[in-house]
Structures are given as C-alpha cells and as structure tokens.
Amino acid sequence: MVMHQKAKVNMNSEIIVTEVKKANQLKQEGKLEDAITVYRGLTEKLYRELGKLLSQQKNWDEAIATYRRALELNPEDYECHYQLGEAIYQRVMENPETFFSKYNLAEVTHKDYQIFDPELPEICFLNDQAFLQATAHLDDATYTIEWYKVYLRRSLSEAEKQACINWLQTPGHSRELGIQVWREGLAEFQTLLKCSYMTVGLEEAINCYRSAIELYPYHHPFYKGLVESLTKQGKREEAISIYHQLGLYLAEADRMDEAIACFQNIPNILLSNDQKTYDLIWDELNELRPINTVVNLYYPSEISLNAAYEYFANSIQYTVVNLWSLNDSDRLLLENLGLSIENLGLIKQDNITLEEIYINSFDDRQGFQLSRKVKRHPKMSRYYQWDKAINLQQSIVETGFVYSVCPFTGKILRSNQSFYVEPFILYRFVGKEVFYLMYGDWMGSKQCIYLPSQELIIALDQFPTTNFIGLINMFKTYSISNWQKIKSYISPKKKKICAVVGIFNVGHYVWNELSGIYYLEKNETINNIDNFLVSCYEHIMIDDIFPSIPSGKIIRLNSGNEVIFQNIIENNLFAVRLIDTFIEEELAKQIYQTSLRKCTQKFLEQVEIAKNHFPLLWITLRNYKRTWSSQIEGTANIIKSLHTHFPNLAVVFDGWSVPERDKEDASNQTHIKALEKDCLQPILNLLPPEITTYSTIGHPIYETIVWAEAIDLYSVPLGTGMTFVTWIASKPGVGHGTKDYYGPVEDSFSPLYRENAVPPVLISKEYITEDNKNNPDPMTRNYDCDWQVIYNELMQILQNLPKRV
Template sequence: MLNQQKQNLVENYRTYGETQKQIENLESAISVYREIIKIEPQSSDYYELGMLLVKQEDFEGALLCYEEILKMQSWSEDKAQKNVTLGIALIKAGKLREIINCYHKIFDKNIQNLEFYYQFSISISTAGLISEAVTFFKELPKAQFPKQVKQSTNVSSNSIYDLLWDALNQTNSDNLDLNQDLEGLELKSQEIQKHFSRKELKVFQIDKLHPKHIKYIKNSGIVLEYVKLIIIENPHLENIYINYFESTNGVVQTRTNNVKKKELKKDTGEYKYQAIEFTQSLVEFGYIYAVCPLSGRVVRSNTSFYLERLTLIYRFEGEEVFYIILNNFIGSKAALYIPKLNICIAFSGTKKTVTNIPQHIANKISKFQSYAVSNWRDVENYLGNVNKSLVEVYGTMKNLGHFFWQDVTGIYYLYEQNLLEKIDYFCGGWNQYLNLLSIFPEIPENKILDMSEMSGEEQFRFMLKNNFFCVRITDAFIKQTVGNRIAQAAYNLCSQEFIAEVRKAKENNNLLLWINVRTHNKVWVDQDENYPKIINSLIDDFSDLRIGIVFDGTPDASDSVKKLSKKPNQR
C-alpha cells in the first residue's frame, strides 16, 4: 500500500514537473524533480533534472545527474537516447573532460565496459562533434594484458614455406628484407597450400564461443572487446577513425553524405543485410580503418589481397600483423586472422550457405598463404610500395541477381556520392552480365580492366604487380533510377529483329504475359509442371482475349523454357 502511494506521488510530481517545464518555469520544475529523486528516481528523472540544470548553466549539478544515469546503466533504445542527449548537451557546454571523468569513475576504465565508451563516442560523432568524439574515443579502456605476444608453437618450422610466410608477416613491412637465396627455388601454390592445410589453424566463431575458447583467446593476447569493435559498421564511427589521421590544424574531415545506405531488416527487427560503411571511407580517404585486436590502437591500411570471387583480404600492422577477410556477396567483414598466433575468429558475416564455417575459413587462409608464398617477390614489392591505385572489383559472383543487386547498386552509390572519380580502375571478373559502360557512361573507357580470362592465382598476381588497392563496394537496395539504367542497357543489346518481334506480339495480342524462369538454388522446383497450369488457367479465364507469352531467363534456363513452351493448352 505504501509503495503504491509512493508511486502515485512520484507520478503526480512528474506530471507537475512536466507542466512547469512546458511553461518555462524552470526553477519550479527543478524543485519538483529534486523531490522525485529523493523518493524513487529513475534514469529519466535524472535526465529531466540534468537538462533543466544545463539550461540554468548549473553544469556541476547536471554532471552529477549524468553520473547517476551512468550508474543505472539503463540502455534500452529510448532511454539510452535521452542519456546521450544530456551528455551531448554537456559537451556542447564545454564539459568534455568532465564527461570523460564521469565515464572513468563509473566504468573504472574496465575493458569489459568498452562498449559503453565507444557507443557514446559514436553518438558524439553523430551529433557532429567529431573532434570531441575523437578525444573521447582516445580514452577507451585498455586491456591489462602483457604486450608481448607469444608465437604459436605450430607456426614456425624449418620449412622454406614457413620462413617466407613469417617474413611476409613482419610488422615492419617498409623494411622487409628476405635474406634467402630463393631465386632458383620453384614454388608451386598447390603444394604450398597442402603444406599449410596440414597445420592446425585455430578457427573460432564469435557467436559460438565456449568458456574454454574465450580463455584460449584471452591467453593469446587477443581482446574480444576490440574484435567486436572491429565488426561494427557505422558511418559516424568511420568519421572518428578518419580524423585520427586526417584532422590537421583543427580542420575536421568528414565523409560525403549525399545519400545514406539502406539497411534491410528481417521482420524480427534483426539486420538481414547491414549497410557496409567502411568501403566508402576506403574510396574517399584511401584507407580501411580498424582497431588492433591486441592493443586497441587505431590503425589503417591501404594493402589488400584479392583471392578470386568474393574474397578480399586487408592487411594491417598493429602490435602484430593481422588481416580482415571479406568473403560474402554483401561484402561484410567475415573474419579476423592473426598469423603469428595462428588464430582466426569468424564473424557472422561469413557466407550463410557455408555449413562448416571453420573449415571454409581455413581453406581460404591456406589458399591465401599458398598464393602469397609462391608469389613472395611480388608480395614483397607490393608491401614496399606506398603509392597504390584504387581498383573496384565487380562481376565476380556467378549469380545474375547479385551482379545487379550488389555490384551495380554499389557503383551507383558511388555515383550518387560523387565519388566515382576516386576509383582509378574498375576491374571485371568472370561474371559480367552487362557491360559496365552501358550502365555507367560516366566512367571513362580507359578505366575499365578485365580479368575474366585469368585464373585465381593470376588475378592475385595481377593486383600485386599493378600495385592495386582493391575494394568491392556494395549496396542492398535497387532504386528505380538504377533499374532504369539497367533496363536501357539491356534494351540497347536487343537486336532490331527481336524488338520488332516483341512489338508485333504486343500488337497481335490483347494480353502479354512475361514469365521469368529460374535455375540454380532459388528455383520453383515444380515450375516445369505448374507454369503451364497457371497459363492454361489464365487462358480459360480470359478466353475472349488473345494471350501472348514471353519466357525470360538466363541462358542456363533455356532447357526449361523449351519444355514450358510446348505445354500450354495441353490437357
């Protein structure tokens, strides 16, 4: 009974306090909220009081309110936004150092509280206070681990393959010197891949870590909190990374923001395809950014390795050399690999169709090792050359839908951001379903390269020899303007005879049906039987009309089309 009376009293106070706030009676509103926090305060009460005190320029009192909010750690989406608003208001009032001290006091610079720090850094950046966001980000907790990383006992041996691989993964790549008499050595990538495949690479899935896995990773010197930060895709986090290096004389550098990428979500609210943000930073500023998984230091890279199809590998130099691997159609970060530790951590960005993710990732890494070692001289030269050309890789997936859905939309995104000219070359792979220039006449013809006749290793070597920094920009939403470009490019490929035939069919029929026939793994398994049933049903329903049918599909659907074209009107 007493608790109910207390709750009623608090609610009455809140109603009255809100009224006083609305009529700008700030002193009265402050008094009311001070009474509330004496009785049964919630974080929202401290927020309201804190914001009122900011208006009154009582920053000391507002900071105490913010401190109480941090203690409560009420971070549901709605409440978290209010907490952020108070923090931002205090920073705008010049209290950044005091806010940092609040975080250190409440969260004790504990690495386990890292997310509270970097999420607020992102919020500061979102508010346009990028210099302040960088300053706050530099205060992120540091892991209390010894910095010396113990090399995995499984890595080193007397094998020339291992010696070469270890040498290519020194952190001091600018002074890389392979003091080996290797000129007469014949290196075969298949033999090398077998060698590395026999080694026990530790592959962990970040969403399936058991306590023993966590212990092993921690004892290796890897900080999982840093790994989780590496995975995050956020344009405002990218602006923080950029200004770690680009901000000079107080001038803040920000990404172009003409359009925003869309994030496709499932009905549950989870991300199905999260917008990939790091690629725009790479195009616009020439680097991919990350934090070192061992030290948390912000690092950047303009070094990439292309491993055919969808696999791109970016090399970073932190406490040790580490790699971020991409290998799915959306282009998200799929794994972290640290050669010295012989450890790989797979992210949820790994291809969804893969049943054995550890083995899939291990195969990618052993192939990368084999290509790097067999082409070690090209790798050595590439690592020593700081002047890279930026190349957009497209048409590398054997799927018509993904060519348009990811590759073409990604390039169109660059067009909308006025960043197309930042790309030095556009390099097409084995699966170019339309000529890129027919879709994007804005691209100069001399910027188009073709690697469709090359083997996987030849493509790897081609990128190294030309000193290319690779990117595959993607999007997940086909706009009408993109569809119009694709349709016009496809129309221009049609012969005049075909166009005349379609026009004649349209003129001679009251109703024209366009049926798309699919093959591969996303197909109606009974389409050969059921499309004719649908057609016959429509013929019966519209018996007074002449109906024409156009079957459409990729060339590999031609057999199905032949079967279908014979079946309508057969009972």
C-alpha cells in the same frame, strides 16, 4: 664402372699385402712399436674397407659398428667419419624409431617438458607421466589446449576442443587413458613422432659430418651430407650458410668451377621439400620470422597452385572462434593470447562517425569529414543482422586507406594493402602483429579477423555459407605463388584505388554492385576511383550504365579470382568492392534504358508484337539446383489453365541468359543452358500449338531485361531469376521455393531494398515439401508444390491487373 671397381680392389689388396710384409719385417728386426703402428693402421684400413662393403649390402648396423671400430684405431680418419655419417643417415631414414631405441638415444642429454614453456622438447623425449603431473591442476579445457600444443604442436579448433573435453568427461575415461589412446590412435601424432625420431637420429650423422669437415674442410661430399641432414631437420638457414662456406673454401683454393657449381646446386638440395618452403615464405610475408635474404635467393620463382593449396588444406589446423557466441573456453583463449574482446567488437562495427575518428587520428587527415551528399537507406532487415561495411568502403574511396584498431592494443591503424579472393577482400594490418580483416561476400560485410601467428579465425557474425578455412587456404596459396610481387606490394608506398567489379551471380551484380557504383555517383565521389578492375563476369558493361566512368579507367580481364589478385599486387592497387543493398527507381531505369539501346531492331519489333498478347506471362525455369520437382507438368498445367480464361495469353520462358562479357568456359553456362532447354522442350510438347511462347534461354542478358519490362506478371522459383522482374522491372508475380529462402526473399524484394517495390506473392509454406532426406542443404535441395496453388495466386493477381489490350 665395374672395371674401375675391380682395379680399386686390386690396388687396395696390393697395398694391404705390402703393409703386411712391412709389419712382418719390422717385427723380425725387433722394432715392435713400429710394427704395432703399421698393424694398427692396417687394421683400421681393413675395418674401413669392411664398412664400405657392408654399406653396399645396406647392412647399416654392422657398417656403423665397423666404422666406429676403425675410428677407435684412428680418430683422425676424416673419410671414416664421413662414411660413418653416411651409414647413420641411411639407417635413420630406413627406420628412425628402431635407430632411436637400438642406439639408446633416449639417454642423450635433452630438454624436459615445463608447463606453458614456449620452447618444447622433442616429441620423442616426452614423458607422459611428467606431463600429466605438471598439468594435473589444469581444467579440462586448458589441459586439452596444452596437450594439443605439446603433443601435436598446434592449436585446435573449437570442435576438436569440445570433442576432447567430452571424451575426458565420459565415465571410465581419464587423462592417463587419453594419452595412451591418442598416442596409439592418432595418425597425426604418429607422423610427428616419426619426424622427431628422425630429427634426433640425424644429430648422430651430423656430428660425424662435422668431424669430417673439421679434419678436411675442402671436400665437397662431406658438406653435401651435412646439408642434406640439416635440411631434413628443417634447419635450412644453417644449411645454406654451411654450403656457402664450402663455396668460399673452394674459391680460396683456386677451385672456382667447383665453387660455382656448389652455389648453383644449393636450390636442388635445400628446396627439395616444397612444403617447408611454403611455410618459410608464408611466415616471412607475415613477419613471423626475420626475412633472410640468403634463403630468399633459393625460393622457387614458380609454385604450383594445386600443390600449395593441397598442402595448406591438409596440413594446417585452424582455430575458429565465433565472436557472436563466445563461450568460456573462447574467452580464455582470447585472454591468453592477449586479444581484447572489446577491440574485436569495435573492429566489427561499421559507423561513419567511428570511421571519421579513425581517419582524424592521423596527422595528415585532421579535420577530415566523409561525404554525406546522399544519405544511405536504413537497413531494417529481419534476416541480414550482421554489420555491413558501407562506411569502410567510403573511407577507402575518399582517403585511400582502410581503418581499424589493433585487436591486442586498441591502437588505431590504417592500411592500403588488399588481397582479393572472390568475392572477398582481405586487408593486411600491422599492429602488435600482422592480422587480416576480411570483408566481402555478396552483401559486402565484415566477415572475420585472421591472425597468421596463431592460425586463428575470429568470425565477426553469423555467416553460415562462408567457408572461412577454404578462403584462407586459397589466400595463402595465391600469396606464396606470388611471393616476390607481394614482398614489393606490402611496402607503404602510395597506391591507386581500384574498384573490383564482376561476380558470377547476376542478382548480386545488380542488387549489390551496380547499386554500390550508383551510390558513389550520386555522392559525387566516383571520381576518386582510379581504376575499375572488371572481371569476366560483367553482365552489362558498367560504363554503358554509368557514362560518368571514363573508359580509360576500366581494366577488363578475361578471368576472375587469381588474375584479379595478381593485377592488384602487380599494379600496386588498393582494392575495394563497391557494395550497396538498395535499388532506386532511377538506377532500374538506367539499367533498362542501357539494355534497350543494346537490342537489335528486329528483337524490339518481336517484343512489341508480343505485347499485343494479354497476359504476357513470365515463367522462370530452374533445373540445376533448388528445382521444382514437378516443374514440367506443373508449368504446363498452369499455362493451359490460364489459357482457358485468357485465350490471348503468351508466355516468355526465362532461363540462363548470357552475360555481355561472360565466356562459355568461365561460367559453365553451356551446361546450365542445356539443362534448362531440356526442361523447356517437354513443357512445349504439352502445350497446345495456339499458345505463343518466347524464350530468353541462351540469349543476351540485355534482351532478358527488356522482356522483363514488357511482361505483365510472373511465376518464378526463389533465387537469381527474380532479379529481372523484381529489382529491375518491379512487376507483380508469384514466387515459390525452399522454405529457408522465404524470409530473406520477403525482405530482399520488398520496399526495404527497392524503391517502389512490388513484393512477390509467396505461396504458403504449408504447400511446400522438400527433399530433406537426400539433401540436407537448403541452398541446393529440391522441393515440390501443387501447381494449382501457384495458378490460384496468379489468377488473383490477374483479377486486379489492368488489361492492356
């Protein structure tokens, strides 16, 4: 390489010497015009060579000036146009802001800001005073929305809007000061401003590349520079078109190998910015931009889930509006977007008559009525106030569609496109624009409306534990990672109905999922389900509990979440989660009888022996969250005190049971089991050896269910552990836990949700103390209580409990 460069320099030197001799000879012969022409060409060559040397030293400003002098002498020098473009490109990428100021780009022709104009000027051309003057008549809320749109190029969350309003209304603050502070202090704005400087600066390089191509359209590097600059500006479609043009030129010039190489190199050049690719794919899937089949050819077939999620989580700003607590700013936002609050309220409703109106509005369903063979149990909870989606489920099962109205126009819509993000399903509707209705969670409720065009999330009711933004980001991540399959899936062709079954929490598996399947069986609509897509969290196999489900309809997966998402779109399925909230006695018996059949004879004999003890006490240990702080000593004291009155006492210690199909790595159960065993052993060490004990920790879940039927009473922390002794076995007992759980537990384990329920006795809240200081989250924080309070309640139950032996 070095020898080649030396040879090139020597050759150029020889050419220069020859040209100088020629010019001198012409001058001596009196041919002055000819001599000037030679000298001018020689000077242009010298400037070009000087420019190359300066570029090698990365002295971009002098290189730019030198190339421009060369072009003044010879405007037709396509190589010099290209080299100038390269020097400008490198200078812009080195420091776009100083390039913008040094070369007076603020003076170039540009678009000025007009209020509420959807076509905005480049950020680097924004004039703060002009903006302030144009928006002076706006109230603070509208001004804040406009400022975010113009200066940050996005919508804003309710929290951001309120923070801005509060700042503006603080004494001593003003909009002028706000722009100054936000310009200097917001890293997000600084990033956008730098990108804007780069975009405008690169126009100078692009003009040079275009001039070079116009003069000599067959030279590959000229196009490469142009394409790279356009890609940096985000103009990918134009870049692809230009690169294809080069390929055609080369092919027409009988340079086929170069033409093929040109086409093959497009992905490497155009898709170097993965983040832009994510946005392009997402926009096309949601009809936010025309589908460009040329661009599609170069989207990557594989996209990293982690990289995509990180991009959406860190780059996308959502606006979240709560339909249940709209303020004036929310109403103005919805009004400006053309969204009807009445339509949103209608979407929220779950009513069988409303569903039938939706269904009958379509010609192929006129005269249709949903099945009413079995009545739903009325829901009268004081704590679960949000509307469920049981009638939405029924429409899906019986018609193969989900129904709603367009939030803009009110037009009745239907869809058979579903996307699973555990434990939610997002239904895609196409009204005035694409929007999604998300339903699910444990209770199967309509959760929110999501509009991709505005990155707007409208929560339909109070769901304090639902992370809407995280779920939408995960949905986006799955979508762009499977974009090719989704493009085929969102066609209107008929789809098979599939019920998604299997969630990590065994309590909600029993209470909500099994009761949902049970209702369909009783309503004689279960045969409408074409497939049951069952995750690894199948605590008890559904076809053992419900023999009416043919095994051929069940698709069992060894994982959850993304695998379910992919199965739905790959197999053209339309998904529904079958959810109910009432456990009938017959269902509880089916669960117990199924469990009984799965147990070994040896185990059943052990249970029969245990039943010779009275009382047979069930104690659930919980040692990973919401833990009773004095659990070890308190439990031991309760057992020893009861033993003094009931010497024939035996204890069944309950803890983490192994689901029938769950894997160790799928649920992290090894860790939880270890924690609970670490808790059990110290308790056993404190008990006298004559007390007989048993343990369900680490044993199959069906054995736990059989144990629950055998015991006489229980003491449990509030939570999932109550499933076996209340919803299934309906035994008497005592519950204790964090105070925020009391209300929901009082409802959930009452006759409102379980036929023939024996509600738990909850110890008075006055005896509960919580670790609020170290953990403000009631879902996870620990608590403490006096063991004697639990003991006294157990004794009260035992006094009224018939003695078995």
